[in-house]
Amino acid sequence: MVFILRILFAAKDIKRPRNYLRSKFLDSIRLHVKGGTGGTGLPKFGGLGGQGGCVYCIGKEKSNLLSISNKYRMKTISAGHGEDSRKTKIVGNPGKDVQLEVPLGVTIYREDGNSMGSIDIEDQTIIVARGGPGGNPQNNFLGHFGQTYHIRLDLKLIADVGLVGFPNAGKSSLLKAISRAKPRIANYPFTTIKPNKGIIQFEDLRQISIADLPGLIEGAHNNIGLGHKFLKHVERTKLLLFIADVQGFQLSPKYPQRSCLETVLLLNRELELYDPELLEKPAILAVNKMDLEGAQDIFEEVKHSLKNIEKAMDSIPKEIRPEKGIVFEDVVGISALKNDDSIQDLKFLLRKRLDEYAEENNPDIVDARDIFKRNRAVLTEKGPQVT
Incomplete structure (x- = not known):
């Protein structure tokens, strides 16, 4: 009897994982x-x-x-x-x-x-x-x-847009600001431990799905950290939205401090080593935390380096240097936490690029839109009809 009681009391002392760590995905x-x-x-x-x-x-x-x-x-x-x-x-x-x-x-x-x-x-x-x-x-x-x-x-999650970034880059903050999703947000890495999916709703009822996926770390292509558990979800997205902290990123004291540009190229390399075809997807880079002091100067430097990427590669350590640099459709600065006008601009930019992607891959859409415009013009000329 004493032995059984000891086991029961010992079971109570076992530390259970916090609720948010008990993944429901x-x-x-x-x-x-x-x-x-x-x-x-x-x-x-x-x-x-x-x-x-x-x-x-x-x-x-x-x-x-x-x-x-x-x-x-x-x-x-x-x-x-x-x-x-x-x-x-x-x-x-x-x-x-x-x-x-x-x-x-x-x-x-x-x-x-x-x-x-x-x-x-x-x-x-x-x-x-x-x-x-x-x-x-x-x-x-x-x-x-x-x-x-x-x-x-x-x-593998099906979404229009996949957020790609290192831990604590602001992906969850952006998802909350840009959609109706309510992801967990905190000022430390690995807040996101399971994929979150949000819907961007426009006034004309157009919807865009966006997936916030657990943050990558160096070596993710070798299944280090969440590894393939994250990367496989990128395959089903139409457009990649890279999120980079303007101040760069350092996972822990064991890892070197990476600048904003190095962070972007390291993300590029991880995707390349997992599946080179991912680099062919349309991509947008959003440099986050632009409300910080000195952020604008760093942002302009990153934009200049990405335009002259071959020259910029010479200053990048070989271990994080990708063989092929991803071509970004747009490079924009945002402040996800402040949720200012930059977030609204990003929403419409995503819509614009997805529409262009749809037209390139579905030529019939262009014809359908022309028919719709012609029919609407005819109805406008005739005016309202009483039946």
Whole structure:
């Protein structure tokens, strides 16, 4: 009895992680799925067994991997078995399918690493375990087992804009200022420990999704820190928004102090080493904390260096020097904490660049806009009509 009490009291003394450190976000889970077995046929009457049910994933915007994990942890997701054929019912009913709602942006992998497909739009479906065929003349009226797989659901956030920056650069402050999101903000690194997604709402009801992702550190491409857990989410964004502290960044005394320009180039290098194709995405650089003394001079120096990047590279340490410098569409100064006019200017700049991106990748959009303008002009000339 004394021993049990000691264990109970000791358990109370164990320090539990603070609430904000208990992440409620999952971007990868493993599941065991099993298709239903086909029903047995009836040879005497030529009866056919029912097809086994299938397990399939369907895309839903409001779904999340955490709820799926909580519901199916340590369980097999099994579809229903096909009904056997009998005298009173020659053709058996098929087994019941299982519908697994998953968030948009999920890629499904089998245990051998092969991809079964991705779900990117609402109500898109992928069968992950087919049911076995029912008994028929071709299989001697014996129903077959359904497919059985261990699968992995890997989520990569789908967003129009992805925020890229080192810890404490002001990404969460910017997300709060620019959208309706309410991320945790504090004056120390690694405030963001899970991705946050916000929506920029314009007066004409246009919406832009923006993702604040956990801060990178040097070596993230080698999975140091949050590493790949962060970088994989950048792949599904249309535009990259780099955030850099005008004063530079130093993670800890073990790391050297990096200037604002060095920070930008180091972010460039981490993306390059993870996936060089990321450098082909449209990108904007926002230099934050412009309300600090001397910030304007540093900002002008950074802009000048980025325009003459080949010459500026000579002064950059080799260990952080990228092979290919990213080309920024725009370089702007902002003050995320002050939430001044610079934030509004950035909002409309993001919209402008995303519209240009859409027109380049979807030429039909231009034609559709011309038709809309022509129709609106015709209606304006005719004036209001009474029906």
